[in-house]
Amino acid sequence: xxxxxxxxxxxxxxxxxxxxxxxxxxxxxxxxxxxxxxxxxxxxxxxxxxxxxxxxxxxxxxxxxxxxxxxxxxxxxxxxxxxxxxxxxxxxxxxx
Amino acid sequence: xxxxxxxxxxxxxxxxxxxxxxxxxxxxxxxxxxxxxxxxxxxxxxxxxxxxxxxxxxxxxxxxxxxxxxxxxxxxxxxxxxxxxxxxxxxxxxxxxxxxxxxxxxxxxxxxxxxxxxxxxxxxxxxxxxxxxxxxxxxxxxxxxxxxxxxxxxxxxxxxxxxxxxxxxxxxxxxxxxxxxxxxxxxxxxxxxxxxxxxxxxxxxxxxxxxxxxxxxxxxxxxxxxxxxxxxxxxxxxxxxxxxxxxxxxxxxxxxxxxxxxxxxxxxxxxxxxxxxxxxxxxxxxxxxxxxxxxxxxxxxxxxxxxxxxxxxxxxxxxxxxxxxxxxxxxxxxxxxxxxxxxxxxxxxxxxxxxxxxxxxxxxxxxxxxxxxxxxxxxxxxxxxxxxxxxxxxxxxxxxxxxxxxxxxxxxxxxxxxxxxxxxxxxxxxxxxxxxxxxxxxxxxxxxxxxxxxxxxxxxxxxxxxxxxxxxxxxxxxxxxxxxxxxxxx
Numbered sequence: 001x002x003x004x005x006x007x008x009x010x011x012x013x014x015x016x017x018x019x020x021x022x023x024x025x026x027x028x029x030x031x032x033x034x035x036x037x038x039x040x041x042x043x044x045x046x047x048x049x050x051x052x053x054x055x056x057x058x059x060x061x062x063x064x065x066x067x068x069x070x071x072x073x074x075x076x077x078x079x080x081x082x083x084x085x086x087x088x089x090x091x092x093x094x095x096x
Numbered sequence: 097x098x099x100x101x102x103x104x105x106x107x108x109x110x111x112x113x114x115x116x117x118x119x120x121x122x123x124x125x126x127x128x129x130x131x132x133x134x135x136x137x138x139x140x141x142x143x144x145x146x147x148x149x150x151x152x153x154x155x156x157x158x159x160x161x162x163x164x165x166x167x168x169x170x171x172x173x174x175x176x177x178x179x180x181x182x183x184x185x186x187x188x189x190x191x192x193x194x195x196x197x198x199x200x201x202x203x204x205x206x207x208x209x210x211x212x213x214x215x216x217x218x219x220x221x222x223x224x225x226x227x228x229x230x231x232x233x234x235x236x237x238x239x240x241x242x243x244x245x246x247x248x249x250x251x252x253x254x255x256x257x258x259x260x261x262x263x264x265x266x267x268x269x270x271x272x273x274x275x276x277x278x279x280x281x282x283x284x285x286x287x288x289x290x291x292x293x294x295x296x297x298x299x300x301x302x303x304x305x306x307x308x309x310x311x312x313x314x315x316x317x318x319x320x321x322x323x324x325x326x327x328x329x330x331x332x333x334x335x336x337x338x339x340x341x342x343x344x345x346x347x348x349x350x351x352x353x354x355x356x357x358x359x360x361x362x363x364x365x366x367x368x369x370x371x372x373x374x375x376x377x378x379x380x381x382x383x384x385x386x387x388x389x390x391x392x393x394x395x396x397x398x399x400x401x402x403x404x405x406x407x408x409x410x411x412x413x414x415x416x417x418x419x420x421x422x423x424x425x426x427x428x429x430x431x432x433x434x435x436x437x438x439x440x441x442x443x444x445x446x447x448x449x450x451x452x453x454x455x456x457x458x459x460x461x462x463x464x465x466x467x468x469x470x471x472x473x474x475x476x477x478x479x480x481x482x483x484x485x486x487x488x489x490x491x492x493x494x495x496x497x498x499x500x501x502x503x504x505x506x507x508x509x510x511x512x513x514x515x516x517x518x519x520x521x522x523x524x525x526x527x528x529x530x531x532x533x534x535x536x537x538x539x540x541x542x543x544x545x546x547x548x549x550x551x552x553x554x555x556x557x558x559x560x561x562x563x564x565x566x567x568x569x570x571x572x573x574x575x576x577x578x579x580x581x582x583x584x585x586x
Contacts, residue, residue: 007456016455019436034511039399045473052471056527062330076194080421094431
């Protein structure tokens, strides 16, 4: 597939666990190539003396007392589960 | 005052009536219900309503509380216990919130009644609300146009008097831009000013919850209720919360307003430019000193945003995997297929695009070129604002370079859609606060389309930008205008 950036949409979509159709791969490749070509302009910025911003405001590690508080009951946590049984989330078998 | 006229009130006026017992909270809920039934089928602002629960709350409400008996609409990305929280996505269809977000707890403590959830771009990703998987929302001023986004449902609901006020969320302009396009007030607080606990995360270093209202005073009243430190959000700031209404009424004499020269770009609509020029002249005549300033890194803001925001989104949206909640694909043969198909079938195109882009810019070999570089340029953008605020008290600009555009006009070209946020995005990257206030109309094809004036303030200076926006607002009649469809129903 012709593309104008290093991005391989089909490959990255697999990393992100999204099964794309071929039609989607084609459209997204073109659209994201456009976006990546646009962000190329960042190369013009002089950042040689700049530390990367971790936070815009002075926020540091925040600690609290290591004391138990309220938490959800199992039935609340399971109330939106697509499949559940015996207080557990049910998924396809993961070990052979 | 008859029940039919009630929904047109702003929050401050509604509160006066409630406290004088000229109307009961239950009558307010009934009037609002009638209004929504009459007008929302045309507009599509709401995704879900819980008027019976609201009526129940209204019966026991205490009107002496700061927002006692005031019904508020909530963007459907904020958890309200027992109500749906779809985020405008098929992947959360049927989901019901099992807790109240901190902002909802605080609104309830102040006496407000959350009664309905408003439409949005899927996971707040978009500038037109067209990325919602649920329904289309139309601009009340011209039904062939978008309401802006991503808080388009909240903005449209307030504009057509189908809500007294609403909460939205703003990651790159998602409160201010729809507020501008619908002719209402929208405030994005300083990053960390309002708790994000219970706001479904899109880009965690940028997201903030804020109000959309009919007047600046109403926005200040909602801020009084929702601002403040929260142990549930480690990025919330442990700083005192002032009374945001205290400085409303102060005039503009001696206030220094900066005009960023980079914001007068090519491509800005001529009618928008004229309205902003008039607004600046008006503020000058009210005593403000106008000073030209420069924000040279502005040209990089959109590029930085679409790297930082997508990177954070790709991590945040990993939780939607079809296992613990939300949509799951039918009959997957193994876990990989369960993940891959649930996400393929549950997410819409814009969300998929952003997850893929975000995954890519964080991936081995590309991290330095994209993400790290973007974070450094972000620091340049932040420094621009720090320097500007040494010279001025606030910055003024258009909120959006154009008035509301046509439904469908930009859907096929994501980059064009992204450029709609050019004036709002830098404030999120720098973590500062901003407000959009109505400043006029563009006449387009026989319709009046609202224009918004943006006032940006330094971190934690919400009281100042509210004061400035209020002084301007009160010297004009723009905030009193209502769309023709609202007048027709009243």
